[in-house]
Amino acid sequence: MPEYNAPLRDMRFVMDELLDMTGSYAAYGLEDATPDLVSAILEEGAKFTNQVLSPLNRTGDEEGCHIENGVVTTPKGFKEAYQAYCENGWGSMTASPEYGGQGLPSSLGLILAEMVASANYSFSMYPGLSHGCAAAIAAHGTNEQKELYLNKLTPGTWTGTMCLTEPHCGTDLGLVKTRAVPQADGTYKVTGTKIFISCGEHDMSENIVHLVLAKLPDAPAGTKGISLFIVPKFLPDANGEVGERNSLICGSIEHKMGIKASATCVMNFDDATGFLIGDVNKGLNCMFTMMNHARLGTGMQGLCHGEASYQSALAYAKDRLQMRSLKGPAAPDKAADPIIVHPDVRRMLLTMKAFNEGNRALAYHTAKLLDQAHYAAEEEARADAEAQLAFLTPICKAFMTDTGLEATLLGQQVFGGHGFIREWGQEQHVRDCRIAPIYEGTNGIQALDLLGRKVLGSQGKLLKTFTKQVHLLCKEVEGDAKFGDYAKKLAQLNAQWGELTTSVGMKAMQNPEEVGAAAVDYLAFSGYVVHAYLWLKMALVAQAKLDEGSTEVDFYKGKLATQAFFYQRLLPRAQAHAEALTAGASSLMDIAVEQF
Amino acid sequence: MPEYNAPLRDMRFVMDELLDMTGSYAAYGLEDATPDLVSAILEEGAKFTNQVLSPLNRTGDEEGCHIENGVVTTPKGFKEAYQAYCENGWGSMTASPEYGGQGLPSSLGLILAEMVASANYSFSMYPGLSHGCAAAIAAHGTNEQKELYLNKLTPGTWTGTMCLTEPHCGTDLGLVKTRAVPQADGTYKVTGTKIFISCGEHDMSENIVHLVLAKLPDAPAGTKGISLFIVPKFLPDANGEVGERNSLICGSIEHKMGIKASATCVMNFDDATGFLIGDVNKGLNCMFTMMNHARLGTGMQGLCHGEASYQSALAYAKDRLQMRSLKGPAAPDKAADPIIVHPDVRRMLLTMKAFNEGNRALAYHTAKLLDQAHYAAEEEARADAEAQLAFLTPICKAFMTDTGLEATLLGQQVFGGHGFIREWGQEQHVRDCRIAPIYEGTNGIQALDLLGRKVLGSQGKLLKTFTKQVHLLCKEVEGDAKFGDYAKKLAQLNAQWGELTTSVGMKAMQNPEEVGAAAVDYLAFSGYVVHAYLWLKMALVAQAKLDEGSTEVDFYKGKLATQAFFYQRLLPRAQAHAEALTAGASSLMDIAVEQF
Incomplete structure (x- = not known):
């Protein structure tokens, strides 16, 4: 059975050599996160995920949840693993010490989450949803609510959920039908059906805290009339412990393509007691304050499955003997050569490696901005980080999950017929990863968010926060003998990015459908340019290390070869996306519904 | 539950209006296949697949096979459906009347197979494998073998398999270990383990005829030492009926990602009695005579799942209400607009439609060449068809399955979260389709076959059989007011195709790995050009019909809009593949194994 090993060397490369994250912790006054502690956390995390979570990945998929x-x-094994996870303090790493947390940097939490999710994505959903719930309460709850719930959510004694979707509405939350009727005692009676509620019911914790979007009887129509409620499975008693059972129940669980060990619940609320959190009718705003974090986390799902799939595919490609190298026997003592000698197997592996490592760089780069937004002392620095995050978040969510899915499909292909059967685990990565481009805002919605709300909505300002960085890098490298041509290519795409934006923006003033028609290809184009920028930066670091005489020659040469591969064989796709989006709305809207 | 309806209108468009297949039947002396009979077969086939096979698709997936x-x-229900299939004569349509078949055109069999496979792919495997087995016996068996086995395989009383793969060898059949030891009575004792044997054991037929690749004790090494044997589950008795049980058994069945109602078996042969078919050591040749047919059939799997997924996604997109059109309410009387108003939903649907209809045109075009190769009176015409088939077959297998898989992924995405759960059937199409790019020669192997064996192996001659047709079409259309620009684009790609081929060919003379490094992107480039050629032809037909005053305005305008969409939004990908393949072998081979 394949086992996931956290790629500590590459994680450290991105954290330390590319981004100097540990250095930034000190600058933000997060003195507890010393280099030694960070190292210890990464190493213990690697052990825990390898030894405890990875072995439950396939059995969890096969057994699934039951109701x-x-x-x-x-x-x-899931319940026991969750207990160990909590006891080891993995869940409370980044929470506030005020409620029993360890106050470690947010970015370190995301990096630990990468390991957990790569080893066992279904498992990671339980603490992941809890984390989102706790963050919402921390940001919008009253002091009393924080005291009551965060002291339970932080150690993981209680877990949490987010209840948004209903049968007739997913993307379109303005249609929410769940009702909350105010009571004389200041509480609300919540009634309605929520679907697709991850971890809505399970046997891991003593209580489950649901955050439920609902409408007051007199609420305005649409998204402006939605409020957020805390609706716990068991109502807290006077001591803040589990009390009376609330009138809500899990009606059924979904039979899904993947992430089968994560319970996806239909939740029925029937005059359940709820407590308003945040202001009336501002429920969506409360949810959206956590969006950057949640969407980066979902984007990382693409990285996680891509990485786990790559590890198995690489091992298989070195081991499986089939046919001879086109150049003649590479392993003449064996019946055939390992398939890694074949160019096309390498193309598949390198595509995976390029996407995974590019995605890791993008995720950590973004996580570092999350730190800056949380911890920077100056308001200007925080605002600058928020601006960059607003721009990068939809790219992280969509591009990382699309490329992650492509990586898992390639990892499966490397195995041939053995990739289609359960035994090797490759097909599970595809099934588990497939949800990532769908949930937490479909990738189509991310694309609209990027192009419509972020880029055009800011008159291009948010785009420029990024293209300026690219421009500066290209300027710096343009004369370089080895990397000058790559910088030229990148500079050309960077300029084109601005031109495409202007061109869509002009057309959109005449016809708003131009934005929807261009969005997905625009996001893909953006993703390739962002990866190209990060790959050039990574290559420069790798070259510098080699020039300094590093003994890790294979590691750094691998980086350089992957950067060259990315520019030569993957980056050309950006042009296809540019051309497609230039076709404009008429290519999609001229056809009448009856003509489909 | 979604139900498949055979898209008879589009099938007839390709058969009659694009290709005049019915006309060609008369020319080949297949007089029985009158236009009336063809119509009746298509309509009855549509009914049968909709009413009998489609309802078993999801239950078959959920229940799976058991051992x-x-x-x-x-x-x-599978056994009963198979019985009905045989009784209705669907399985014997194209078989020779000499053995109880109906002698109908090979292409008509493939078109019926499209319906069967779209409604229930797992089911279609059972008669599909039988058909391959019967074709091999028809082509290479002795008269006695034909008499004995074809009289049972044709009506479906017995079924057949192909046993190639072993645990240590799939692509590399030269490594086959299964042994066949000659006996004094002219039979052989066959011993070995075969894996991934589709329909290797089941409860549908009274006997199963295995075609087994094995080596004689003194056989030369590699693929030149492989012979083919008929190894029936029950040995025929003196009357040609089921006799003594042979010593072979199904050891286990695989747990797979998809096509779960098709039993994928490990077959253990233990001194089983086998009968040589064809010449000693020529077993692979016997297998390869059926390759064009089998690979086109597998290519059609991409079309089948893509079509079924599209039908569901289109219905859902018209029905599901979510958000408002960017232009303002399209259905003001409803809570929200149907999602087909959103440009990106249309992009997904049009991508599916473009690939599906392009793939149908490609499949039928190729099926017509199969007819020509079988039935044409003049040897020259047959040889010409064989040459075109040699070139088109790997494109059919790989491009149709890659684009089919993309179509099913898009069909799932259209459903949002509802696409990830079983209920709507979209996730099953993805899981079922995923095997198609893997089996029957992985798509990587198809690409090597196309570029290495077919194109460069013929010094470019086989490529020219196709590019000449493209060139003539472009010449014909270049001055056209409406289609001239498309013809120009196509002509440019057609010329580039030749240039890319020459360039890879030159490099390959220095380094054989250049072929492997270019192959997959070369095949994808080729696929896009082939589709572009067929789409231009389809558009010309549609325009002519409109000009003639056809009343089927929606159908033909839909064709024209899809052709424009294909050229504007999908065809630009060809350039990305061209650029990627131009990077050459160094982009893949320079990285050392340790540097991955």
């Missing part, structure tokens, strides 16, 4: 009379049972 | 003591049970 009987509203009681959901998670697969064998 | 106990070597006995495999297919899902509920």
Whole structure:
């Protein structure tokens, strides 16, 4: 059975050599996160995920979750693993010390989450959703709510959920039908059906805190009439411990393509007692304050499955003997050569490696901006980080999951027929990863967010926060003997990015559908340019290390070869996206519905 | 539950209006295949697949196959459906009347197979494998073997398999270990383990005829030492009926990502009695005579899942209400607009439609060449068809399955979260389709076959059989007011195709790895050009019909809009593949194994 090993060397490369994250912790006054502590956390995290979570990945998929009379049972071993996860303090790493957390940097939490999710994505959903719930309460709850819930959510004794979707509305939350009727005691009675509720019911924690979007009886129509409520499975008693059962129940769980060990629940609220969090009718705003974090986390799902799939595919490609090298026997003592000698197997592996490592660089780069937005002392620095995050977040969510899915499909292909059967685990990565481009805002919605709201909505200002950085890098490198041509290519794409934006923006003033028609290809184009920027930066670091005489020659030469591969064989796709989006709305809207 | 409806209108468009297939039947002396009979077959086939096979698609996936003591049970209803299939004569349509077949055109069999496979791919595997087995016996068996086996395989009383793969060898059949030891009575004792044997054991037929690749004790090494054997589950008795049980057994069945109602078996042969078919050591040749047919059939799997997925996605997009059109409410009386108003939903649907209809045109065009190769009176015409088939077959297998998989992924995306759960059937199309780029020669192997064996192996001659047709079409259309620009684009790509070929060919003379490094992107480039050629032809037909005053305005305008969409938004990908393949072998081979 394949086992995930956290790629610590590459993680450190991005953290330390590319981004100097540990250095930034000190600058933000996060003195507890010393280099030694960071190292210890990464190493212990690697051990824990390899030894405890990875072995439950396939069994969890095979067994799945079960429901009987509203009681959901998670697969064998999940409950114990969750207990160990909490006891080791993995769940409370980044939470505030005020509520029992360790106050470590947000970015370090995301990096630990990468390991957890790569080893066992379904498992990672349980603490992941809890984390989102706790963050919402921390940001919008009253002091009393924070005291009550965060002291339970932080150690993981209780877990949390986010209840947004209903049968008739997913993307379009303005259509929410769940009702919250105010009571004389200041509480609300919440009634409605929520679907696709991840970890809505399970056997891991003693209580489950649901955050539920609902409408007051007199609420304005649409998204401006949605409020957010805390609706716990068990109402807290006077001591803040589990009290009376609330009137809500899990009606059923979904049979899904993947992430089967994560319970996806239909939740029925029937006059359940709820507590308003944040202001009336401002529920969506409360949810959206966590969006950057949640969407980066979902983007990382692409990286996680891509990485796990790559590790297995690489091992298989070195081991599986089939046909001879086109140049003649590479392993003449064996019946055939390992398939890694074949150019096309290498093309698949290098595509995976290029996407994974590019995605890791993008994720950590973005996580560092999250730190800056949280911890920087100067307001200007925080605002600058928020601006960059607004721009990068939809790219992270969509581009990382699309390329991650492509990586898992390639990892499966490397195995031939053996990739289609359960035994080797490759097909599970595809099935598990497939949800990532769909949930947490479909990738089509991310693209609209990027082009419509962020780029055009800011008159191009948010785009310029990034293209300026690219421009500066290209200027710096343009004369370089080895990298000058790559910088030229990147500079050309960077300029084109601005031109495409202007051109769509002009057309959109006449016809708003131009934005929708261009968005997905625009996001893909953007993703390739962002990767190209990060790959050039990574290559410069690798070259510098080699020039300094580093003994890790293979590691750095691998980086350089992958950067060259990315520019030569993947980056040309950017042009196809540019050309497609230039076709404009008429290519999609001229056809009548009856003509499909 | 979604139900498949055979797209008869589009099938007839390709058959009659684009290719005049029915006309060609008369020219080949296949007088039985009158236009009336063809119509009746298509309509009855549509009914049968909709009413009998489609309802078993999801239940078959959920129940899967089961094994106990070597006995495999297919899902509920499959056995009865198979019986109805045989009784209706669907399985014997194209078989020779000499053995109880109806002698109908090979292409008509493939078109019926499209319906069967779209409605229920797993089901279609059982008669599909049988068909391959029967074709091999028809081509290479002795008269006695034909008499004995074809009289049972044609009506479907017995079924057949192909046993190639072993645990240590799939692509590399030269490594086959299964042994066949000659006996004094002229039979052989066959011993070995075969894996991934589709329909190797089941409960549908009274006997199963295995075609097994094995080596004689004194066989030369590699692929030149492989012979082919008929190894029936039950040895025929003196009357040609089921006799003594042969010593072979199904050891286990695979747990797979998809096509779960098709039993994928490990077959253990233990001194099983086998009968040589064809010449000693020529087993692979016997197999390869059926390759064009089998690979086109597998290519059609991409079309089948893509079509079924499109039908569901289109219905959902018209029905599901979510958000408002960017232009303002399109359905003001409803809570929201149907999602087909959104440009990006249309982009996904049009991509599916463009690939599906392009793939149908390609499949039928190729099926017509199969007819020509089988039935044409003049040897020259047959040889010409064989040459075109040699070139088009790997493109059909790989491009149709890659684009088919993309179509199913898009069809799933259209459904949002509902695409990830079983209920709507979209995730099953993805899981079922995923095997198509893998089996029957991986798409990487198809690409090597196209570029190495077919194109460069013929010094470019086989490529020219196709580019000449493209050139003539472009010449014809270049001055056209409406289509002239498309013809110009196509002509440019057609010329580039030749240039890319020459360039890779030159490099390959220095380094054979250049072929492997270019192959997959070369095949993708070729696929886009082939589709572009067929789309231009289809558009010309549609325009002519409109000009003639056809009342089917929606159908033909839909064709024209899809052709424009294909040229504007999908064809630009060809350039990305051209650029990637131009990077050459160094982009893949320079990185050392340790540097991955």
